[in-house]
Amino acid sequence: MPDDPSSDRIAGEEFDVVVIGSGVVGCAMARRFTLEGARVLVLEKAADILDGASKGNSAILHTGFDAEPGSLEQHCIQAGYEEYLQVKDELNLPVLESGALVVAWNAAEAEMLGGIVDKARANSVRDVQHLSSAQLLVKEPGLSKKAFAAVEVPREFVIDPWTTPYTYLLQAIENGATVKRDTAVIDADFAAGLWQIETNRGKITARTVINCAGLYGDLLEQKLLGQSAFEIRPRKGQFLVFDKSASRLIDSIILPVPNEITKGIVVCRTIFGNLLVGPTAEEQQSRDDASVDANTLQALHNKGVEIIPELANHSVTATYAGIRPATEFKDYCIQPYAEQNYISVGGIRSTGLTAALGIASHVFRLYQAMGNSHNQIDNFVVPDVLPLAESLERNWSKPGNGGIVCHCELVTRHEIEQALSGPLAANSLAGLKRRTRATMGRCQGFYCSAELSEMCANRLQIPLSEPLT
């Protein structure tokens, strides 16, 4: 059942740090600050975590080869990338070591490849190399013969977009952090070194506030500081998910030559064994409208077939969209306000899944520079999260799993029970899907919905009868 944020347990307490928002950035932030010894409270306005920008992305673990050299984004991407590879085995997080190819489709684009190599090297990504069209087609025979040339980026990988932040936050909780969902920050006052935070569930006291509110970061900042140093300009990205049969058509992540606005339409395998085509880059007013439309999906389909002709013979299993918290600036907007014990973490636009661990370490250093210190946890707890990636041993292959409920994605009763219990239990079907992949396969829940509904009865804050997001 939902957290009980009105409980007296947090009402009278004074937290070192309140993290507002549990997207991937807030989850990584909570983990870092908790492991460093701070008393952390995470406040999330939605019924469940990962309900904003972090619910729909491409899940690429970027090397930062194409980031702006010397930018904060480049620094955080590379620090995040390194830390992810360091902690992945301990946290049982997967990596699909696909590598990427930046493909030029005409002579003009081929001319730009030299600049991409130079930029990668300036960003210390030195293992990039040019491939001729012949080399390219040997490496990726499924690619259209129209491919002109490419740059290979061997260490661009694919990860799990949801288990990753979920595991970060669970690790924070298991080491002492508190998370309150369904708790929106409405206003706050800072006086005598303390924040009094008003939520829809009562008042909370904390010494430092870290704004990780993603698509609502600027509005929150206006409330808390009276003004915001950035303005969120939502940018939607729609995706097509092809059936698992399509994933054998390519190994690498296929990237276009990027432009100023977007990295462009990507074709890549997912960690769950599907094949993804997307995202678009559509400016919009709404911070919440993650709907898809038939014309755009058709255009994505055409693009996918143009890049990999054989895709025309594979079916689409699902569609989705995510919204980037873009701003008027290209770089991240991370800013400490020492006199107000406040750190703003805004505009984590299109690389936040990779950069989250790096952002969290960067912000912790800013927090230390504001005069704060804690005693690091020596023997921290490592959460036990069941992996969903194809490459890791799934629960269905082990005894005592209670049987398979979702046959398309091989989700067991044990996995669903685990996702519905514990300190970060799913509060909605969307949350359950992100924790288990139940209903996300070929039949989209046609066969397992009845059993799921029986298992979830009276256990979700948002009942199964409400529309999915």
Ligand SMILES: Cc1cc2nc3c(=O)[nH]c(=O)nc-3n(C[C@H](O)[C@H](O)[C@H](O)COP(=O)(O)OP(=O)(O)OC[C@H]3O[C@@H](n4cnc5c(N)ncnc54)[C@H](O)[C@@H]3O)c2cc1C
């Ligand atoms: C189409 C697309 C493709 C992408 N591809 C990649 C990729 O391949 N690789 C990569 O590394 N990154 C990628 N990203 C980027 C990544 O997904 C984002 O950078 C990241 O999700 C931003 O996370 P966040 O935590 O800053 O924001 P969010 O996920 O939006 O989290 C903010 C949270 O704050 C909560 N909140 C807001 N206001 C309040 C309030 N007042 N009180 C309490 N809670 C509040 C919200 O409910 C939300 O849960 C992609 C993004 C998109 C959209």
